[in-house]
Amino acid sequence: MGGSCHLVVVAAPKVCQLCYEEGHYASGCQYLGVHCTHAWCCGFMRVVLGHMEEGTLQSKYLKCSREGCSAVT
Ligand SMILES: [Zn+2]
Numbered sequence: 001m002g003g004s005c006h007l008v009v010v011a012a013p014k015v016c017q018l019c020y021e022e023g024h025y026a027s028g029c030q031y032l033g034v035h036c037t038h039a040w041c042c043g044f045m046r047v048v049l050g051h052m053e054e055g056t057l058q059s060k061y062l063k064c065s066r067e068g069c070s071a072v073t
């Protein structure tokens with residue numbers, strides 16, 4: 001008796017599905033429901049990840065999801 005077998009429970013990492021940042025889920029994302037920057041557009045902004053060369057920071061920007069609108073922040 002006296003075994004010291006402990007199960008190590010590793011919680012699944014909290015990763016946002018919208019902006020891919022850790023620490024929160026999409027439901028609590030700061031990018032959730034962000035309206036397009038154009039006043040005439042009723043679209044919503046979506047997070048787009050730009051893949052860059054290895055060793056460089058990944059670029060992230062918001063782009064309007066509405067077809068025909070090119071709003072980017
Ligand atoms: Zn997020």
Ligand SMILES: [Zn+2]
Pocket residue numbers: 036037038041042043044064065066069070071
């Ligand atoms: Zn737009």
